[in-house]
Amino acid sequence: MFRPLSLLIINISKHNVASQIKYSTAILPRLSSEKYNIKRKSFGTINESDINHFRSILSENRVITDESDVLPYNIDWIKNCRGQSKVVLKPKTTDEVSEVLSYCNSKKLAVCPQGGNTGLVGGSVPVFDEIVLNFSLMNKVISLDDISGALVCEAGCVLENLDNYVRQHNLIMPLDLGAKGSCHIGGNVSTNAGGLRLLRYGNLHGSILGLEAVKADGTVIDCLRTLKKDNTGYHLKHLFIGSEGTLGVVTKVAVHCPAVSKAVSLGYFGVNTFEDVLQLYRNAKISLGEILSAFEMADNRAICSTVKNLKLTNPLEDYPFYVLIETSGCDEEHDSEKLNRFLSKEMESGHIIDGTVTSEPAKMRTIWNIRENIAEAGLHDGYVFKYDVSIPLNNYYDIVLLLRKKLEGKYTNIYGYGHIGDGNIHINVTVPEYSKEVCDMLEPYIFEQVAKLKGSISAEHGVGFRKPQFIHYSKDESALRLMKDLKHLMDPNGILNPYKVLPDV
Ligand code: FAD
Ligand code: 2HG
Ligand code: ZN
Numbered sequence: 161m162f163r164p165l166s167l168l169i170i171n172i173s174k175h176n177v178a179s180q181i182k183y184s185t186a187i188l189p190r191l192s193s194e195k196y197n198i199k200r201k202s203f204g205t206i207n208e209s210d211i212n213h214f215r216s217i218l219s220e221n222r223v224i225t226d227e228s229d230v231l232p233y234n235i236d237w238i239k240n241c242r243g244q245s246k247v248v249l250k251p252k253t254t255d256e257v258s259e260v261l262s263y264c265n266s267k268k269l270a271v272c273p274q275g276g277n278t279g280l281v282g283g284s285v286p287v288f289d290e291i292v293l294n295f296s297l298m299n300k301v302i303s304l305d306d307i308s309g310a311l312v313c314e315a316g317c318v319l320e321n322l323d324n325y326v327r328q329h330n331l332i333m334p335l336d337l338g339a340k341g342s343c344h345i346g347g348n349v350s351t352n353a354g355g356l357r358l359l360r361y362g363n364l365h366g367s368i369l370g371l372e373a374v375k376a377d378g379t380v381i382d383c384l385r386t387l388k389k390d391n392t393g394y395h396l397k398h399l400f401i402g403s404e405g406t407l408g409v410v411t412k413v414a415v416h417c418p419a420v421s422k423a424v425s426l427g428y429f430g431v432n433t434f435e436d437v438l439q440l441y442r443n444a445k446i447s448l449g450e451i452l453s454a455f456e457m458a459d460n461r462a463i464c465s466t467v468k469n470l471k472l473t474n475p476l477e478d479y480p481f482y483v484l485i486e487t488s489g490c491d492e493e494h495d496s497e498k499l500n501r502f503l504s505k506e507m508e509s510g511h512i513i514d515g516t517v518t519s520e521p522a523k524m525r526t527i528w529n530i531r532e533n534i535a536e537a538g539l540h541d542g543y544v545f546k547y548d549v550s551i552p553l554n555n556y557y558d559i560v561l562l563l564r565k566k567l568e569g570k571y572t573n574i575y576g577y578g579h580i581g582d583g584n585i586h587i588n589v590t591v592p593e594y595s596k597e598v599c600d601m602l603e604p605y606i607f608e609q610v611a612k613l614k615g616s617i618s619a620e621h622g623v624g625f626r627k628p629q630f631i632h633y634s635k636d637e638s639a640l641r642l643m644k645d646l647k648h649l650m651d652p653n654g655i656l657n658p659y660k661v662l663p664d665v
Contacts (some may be wrong), residue, residue: 315346
């Protein structure tokens with residue numbers, strides 16, 4: 161008889177990065193409210209009796225009020241946004257979350273849910289004095305069925321820890337991203353994070369089997385099922401996937417984990433033109449079929465500045481474009497034969513100029529490291545404007561060239577890279593320090609270009625604090641009205657993550 165591994169309560173906490181960082185006032189980003197000229201909404205103001213009430217729910221040490229201890233939770237990963245929260249709450253159970261929210265709702269105290277604080281659109285930090293509800297102590301695996309692949313865990317589990325855990329049972333997490341060492345599964349679900357494996361396993365609307373969430377008034381919504389098929393009425397879990405903490409907070413999730421692939425190879429190639437990148441992608445889909453598991457691209461400046469800024473080594477010479485192709489299957493001989501046949505053809509036709517292919521885990525890690533670190537490398541230039549858009553593939557790279565022309569003399573670097581297999585490009589514009597002039601040249605220009613091509617102004621990072629005023633470039637008025645109706649229904653006092661996602665009228 162097969163027995164699912166169940167009710168394994170395992171603590172897999174990884175120290176939250178936010179709590180390790182100490183800031184000196186010299187490098188503090190400006191307050192978001194001043195930088196973006198935002199007015200505080202009429203929420204309650206937290207006082208000593210509120211703090212005492214939270215202490216009675218959570219105990220003393222899980223109510224953080226010391227100013228320097230609270231500071232890292234007020235600042236986002238790219239150091240663009242800074243809130244003014246006075247208190248961070250760290251619940252350990254759903255009941256505690258429910259009690260906290262019920263109290264906040266009754267007092268109209270605004271709340272900012274926070275996972276690993278790796279979000280790139282300012283959604284994870286407060287704008288004014290919202291209470292930070294941080295999930296880092298809700299980090300237990302609840303069960304794993306190694307036959308169906310259903311993992312049930314708390315929202316604060318760090319993605320990489322989960323991946324390491326399920327790998328012991330020949331499974332992997334269906335998503336992977338550069339922030340895996342810090343981001344939480346609850347944050348991933350709340351942003352509907354994409355990442356490097358989306359091409360193969362699809363987005364989280366497919367992989368999340370069920371979840372438990374708490375509404376603004378403290379009501380616990382139990383949709384924590386592990387079934388692949390369940391058409392009993394409205395598919396409520398989808399309301400919480402990608403709603404960025406504005407409709408409820410996610411406390412537990414059930415994830416479908418695919419089987420680990422025994423034969424994995426990674427190729428890293430130099431390519432001459434963007435047209436060649438597109439041809440390569442088309443041919444990879446046809447020739448590699450079911451074993452193609454990732455297809456990523458980066459332009460020369462993305463790779464070269466990453467290698468330079470982070471003192472890494474590029475295994476290839478300088479090329480205009482770089483492509484990463486990963487294959488994952490279960491038959492080493494069959495898979496490598498397929499890959500080799502494909503690569504010889506593509507080298508012959510000139511789509512690939514140079515490259516390296518490896519199946520050695522350490523070497524694959526070195527190559528992925530370069531790709532995954534592009535997001536961080538730009539911060540070393542000073543400040544980075546980050547854009548994350550979906551564009552039809554034929555026009556995928558045009559925007560980078562347009563921006564270089566438009567911003568001539570005003571930037572340190574502009575590069576494009578991303579998940580080309582998903583039609584998702586990341587455009588990073590680096591400058592020595594934040595400049596309103598450059599910001600105004602970029603926004604809304606970039607969103608107008610994307611809208612003209614019927615793309616999306618946020619492919620995978622979400623809307624957060626930085627994009628509500630631009631959401632109309634990708635969402636019709638009728639859809640926005642329904643979003644607002646839903647928000648009003650789920651959170652009538654608007655206490656959950658205010659100033660985020662929804663534009664003000
Ligand atoms: P946070 O940053 O803490 O929060 C993000 C949003 O979710 C906020 O609005 C917050 O309020 C809300 N939230 C967090 N937890 C909860 C909860 N339990 N309940 C309700 N709301 C909650 N994103 C991609 O999609 N693909 C990538 O490839 C990718 N790569 C990245 C690489 C790097 C180096 C970095 C820094 C970021 C990257 N991101 C990527 C963006 C980010 O990591 C993801 O969006 C991630 O899913 C955020 O998870 P988190 O736990 O850090 O959430
Ligand atoms: C990635 O794919 C992330 O590396 C981050 O989504 C993108 O920082 C960025 O612009
Ligand atoms: Zn990405």
